[in-house]
Structure formats: structure tokens, C-alpha cells
Amino acid sequence: MGTDPASPLRLSIFEEASGWFRRARASLLEAIPCGRGCCNCCVGIFPITRLDAQELRLGLNTLPPAQREAIVARATHQIGVIEASYPRLRSTPCLDAWADTTIDAMVEQFAHLPCPALGENGTCHVYAFRPITCRTMGIPTESNGMVEGACTVQTAVPLIRLSPSLQAESVRLAENEAAALSAVGQNHLQAGDELLLPYGFL
Template sequence: MAERKTAAPSARFAALDRQLLESYRRAWESGAAAAGPYLACRIGCTECCIGVFEISGLDAWRLRQGLSALALREPQLAAQVKKRAYEQWRLLQADFPGDRTTGALAADEQAREAFFQKFADLPCPALDLSSGRCLLYEARPLSCRSFGLPCRWGAEVLPPCRLNFQGADPTIVAAATIECDPQDLEGDILQALGNPPDTVVAAALAVGSRAPGERE
């Protein structure tokens, strides 16, 4: 009998990540149905696409996979995303609260917050400003998949986007509150990955890559 091959780490993590993303998808659809007309989220609304924010090592891994897939389908679009990421990372490095070579964020929450506030008007490198589309939508970070609805994380409930639930009764907001990962599958995956550090989108897409126009 032929020996069964062990799945490559990328394939194994991709399978686990799909389970996690499915949990987020189900939670979002449930919340969106409860929110009804009070949900303003749609293509072209970029409220949650402006400003630098932290992402997990798993998010970074997914984004890189997404950029590679985009490069196969639409190489020119992928090159645009990569160029914006590289340019943005160059801009962020001087103030980056962490390792400016690897893009790993330091654990200092106060330093992180000051950094995010300083660059609160900077659009995500994956955002197509002309259309308001995310060019890496299928590979977007988990926070992008839950932003907009009120989210429960343990005993804490994060508020919804300010554009949603305007004039809604509190009971509607409560009914639309979602819990995306009740089993903490993300934590399990991060542990399996060796608990990689948090980073930002620009660093995830730019670190280790060549500058636009640079030769092989």
C-alpha cells in the first residue's frame, strides 16, 4: 500500500482557515439579516478601509496567499497592490512601534495606539480608491469580516460602525450582535503557527518582497 503523503503546512492551515472564515461568514449573515435596512455596509462604503490597524499573523499569511492568487489572475492589479503596500510600509517604518525589518508589532499597547492615531487617514493598500473595492476581499483580515456589526468577544461587546443602526431600536442592535469565533479556532491556528506576531497590512504585503521595478 502506498504511503500517504503528509499535507504541506500551507494546505493544512488553509483548511483550518476556511473553517474559521466559514464561522465568520455564518455569523455575519445572521447579524446582517437581523439588522435589515439598518445595515449600511456595501461595496463603495470605505469607512472601515481607512486607517492603519493591527492584524494577526494568520491574517498576514492569508493576505499573502491572496496577493499570490491575484497575481495569477490579474497581475497588473496585484502589482498595484504590491506597489502601494511597499510605498506605505516605507512611510510607516520611521514611526513603527516594533521591528522595522520584519514588521512585527511590539506589545506596547500605548505605542500602538499612538501609531494608529497618527496614520488614521491612510487607506489600506488593498483598497481600490476609484471603485471602493477591496482587491484582496476573499483574503481580507478577520477584523474586516466583522466590522460594522456589534461583536461579542467573551464578556465584551464591541460597538457597530457609526453608519449602521441609525435610528434603530436597541432590541434590533441586540439581535444583530454576532459572535464570530466562539470556539477560538483562530487561537488554535495561531498556536499551531507558532504564535506569529501581529503586524499591519502594508508590512504583511511588503516585507520580504522586492521594491516595484527592482530586478530579480
């Protein structure tokens, strides 16, 4: 399968992620603070996939030229700031060969950078085309029997745990995303699967 943006496989992975979040949120009786204008998780860089980058660029193409150019300008500025500290990115934005510890340090160093598509009113200008990470962010995480909030806004977490079926569905979602990445093959932007968020807008 090619990289046709209208590919059913490509579309389904984003729809699947959004559907999982809706069901997970409903199962927690809506007891999470995520809502329109809440943008705490929209500040800070993080890795996205080639699929996410394609989706973001589709979103940019739906915007008025001035708004699109402003987002691209913000992304370009952020990339310049990041590459000043990590010049290796100038040759390729691909993160696949980078050590996890280095990526973690990079994310921490630039945790103050807002998403280039974040509006002044706290809304996302490309919401319908947001990355999978953005679509699933907000559900409390569970590890070794302990539940933690998904962000600093979640100072309390629901007493209800995410059901085993929804947890298993989350694992399947990750597997389906990997399969979709494998199916679309390489594109012209990078030779790997992951890149930092600002690069996805260029």
C-alpha cells in the same frame, strides 16, 4: 498542523467569520449601512494576524501581475512612511511586544492611509481573501448596555440588539482564531502573531 494554505482549520476560521457576520446582519434586519462601495472602514491601518497575512498573499496571487504589483507598491510605500516614525518596526513587523497605548497611537497617526488593496471605486481587490477583522466589521458594538455604531458612517444603530447567542458566537470565533494561530506555528515573516495591515501584503 503546518501552514498549508488549504488546511481545513485555516479555511474554516475565515468561513466562520463570514458566516457570523451574515447571521448577525440578518438578525439586525439588515439595518446597517455596509454594502458594496462603502469603504469608510477600509481607510486606516490596524493589526492583523499571521493567518490574515497568509490569506492576503493568497489573494494577491490570484490577481493580474500589474494589479498585484501596484498593491505591493502601495503597501511598501506605506511601510516606509510608518517606519520613518517607528524605526523599531524595521527589525520586525511583529507587534506582540508593543504596548497597546503605542499601537493605538500608531493607528491614530496613520488613520488616513487607505488599505493597499482598496480600489478607486471603493471595492476591495482581494475581497474573498480579506482579514477576519474586515469580515466582521460593521456590526454595532455593545458595552455596559450601550450600543455604538461600528464606524462613523453608522450615525444610528438598530433598535434590535445582537442576540446573546450571536454575542457568544463572537467570543467563540475569537477563541477559534487564537487556536488556529497556535496550530500554524511561526512563519518566516515575523516571530509573533500580529502585524500592521500593510505588512500583510509583502
